[in-house]
Amino acid sequence: MRTSPLATLATLGLLAIAPFALANPIEIQVNNTMSEGGSESAAVERFAEYLEEQAPGRFNVRPFLAGSLGGEDSVLELLNLGQTQISLTGGNWRQQYAPEYDAITVPFLFTTWDEVDNYMETPSGEAMVAQAESRGGLKFLGLQHRGPRHMTANKEIRTPEDLQGFRLRLPSLPIWLTVWEEIGAQVVNVPAPEIYLAMQTRQVDGHENSLSSPYTRRLWEVQDYLIMTSHVQFPWSWVASARWWDGLSEEDQGLISEAVEVAREYGNEQERELDDYYLEALQEEGMTVIEPDIAAFREAAQPAIEQVLSDMADGVRDDALEAAASDQQ
Structure with missing residues (x-):
């Protein structure tokens, strides 16, 4: 009598330690226009690592860097259609979907990241996110800092x-x-x-x-x-396809949100180090x-x-x- 794969896994105790391994992994394409080696790719890598640490085998994160799925506008359209999942994108989403709220783009207005973050928490910042989400089919997940x-x-x-x-x-x-x-x-x-x-x-x-x-x-x-x-x-923004996001369980949404938060902080740290390096190297x-x-x-x-x-x-x-x-x- 042949032993089923499930019975074998149960015998080995793998069902308890890897509850997600049996399900089809959730594919997450993460898009960015920059090439590998910067704070952007470092953040995407940390995002994938965190998900694997928290839920082994549950997610299959596939980075698409250097605009390999197209420029920012093209990827925004793919997100709207639900044909890709996440993008670490620039400011096009604000200008395309909520320009009347996009004070972040104005030169010589905000001089520190604290000021930008504070604006995001104002009624205008919240309205910008809400309008971009409704018009662009996006789920906003947070900002990631770039060198000024x-x-x-x-x-x-x-x-x-x-x-x-x-x-x-x-x-x-x-x-x-x-x-x-x-x-x-x-x-x-x-x-x-x-x-x-x-x-x-x-x-x-x-x-x-x-x-x-x-x-x-x-x-x-x-x-x-x-x-x-x-x-x-001028920050990067983590945004997801609302069509894709709404189809996830609350548990998966929570894990992905946590992973983005961890990745954002890591990316911010890497960007500060790189900016210091660039300044010294240019001198x-x-x-x-x-x-x-x-x-x-x-x-x-x-x-x-x-x-x-x-x-x-x-x-x-x-x-x-x-x-x-x-x-x-």
């Missing part, structure tokens, strides 16, 4: 006056164009892969991004200065660090900031300014 965005330049930039006639490369984000033009920069749109060449040929005088950009693009070869403006705290390659007059930049940007906030939903301006002042109290 600074400038690189081919000359010293200390005050807004130094930006007169300065050709600054920016992505095509209307809010950013409005604020930087108000400060005095001459905005130029150049595709990201062409940033180095544009600097080499003097098509642009500088750009803005987190410190990973000048480091990975070897911009010390064509730029001399790092201008530490810290003008945008070793010969770039000069300049601490500009941030107050002067914020003052110069204020008319544009007021205009942008006033065009948003009722209450956003007050909530944003209150969150921005929270670190100063």
Whole structure:
């Protein structure tokens, strides 16, 4: 008489120690546009590890990095359709589904992560999440910090006056164009892969991004200065497909939420370490660090900031300014 696989497992005691091993594992594709090696892939790896630690065999986490399933907008559509499960995504979900609440994208408004986190807890931040969830078919699971965005330049930039006639490369984000033009920069749109060449040929005088950009693009070869403006705290966001999420049990939702929380904290820690490394490495390659007059930049940007906030939903301006002042109290 043949022994069934279940009886064999029971005999060995494996049913007690691995309750999930017999069920088909839940597949979780986790998408991100960055390549392996950064804080993003580290967080995704920690997410998978935590789930395996807590529920061996229950989940099959498959990372899709470097935009292998498409750019952020394409992945957002896949999430809406329930054709992928989770994304560690940038700010497109806020601009696409809830732009009238997206104060986080405004340059020189929030200067610390505490301020950003405080805004997320305001009525406007909660409305942004709720609207994005309803319009985009998303389940918001939390923010993950990225290195703040600074400038690189081919000359010293200390005050807004130094930006007169300065050709600054920016992505095509209307809010950013409005604020930087108000400060005095001459905005130029150049595709990201062409940033180095544009600097080499003097098509642009500088750009803005987190410190990973000048480091990975070897911009010390064509730029001399790092201008530490810290003008945008632009987070990653963990979001899930609502169609997929709603089909999970409460127990599985709880485990995944815990795993995201653990991964976010780990990613934040890794990002801080990497940002320190990039800064030191760029200086070793010969770039000069300049601490500009941030107050002067914020003052110069204020008319544009007021205009942008006033065009948003009722209450956003007050909530944003209150969150921005929270670190100063």
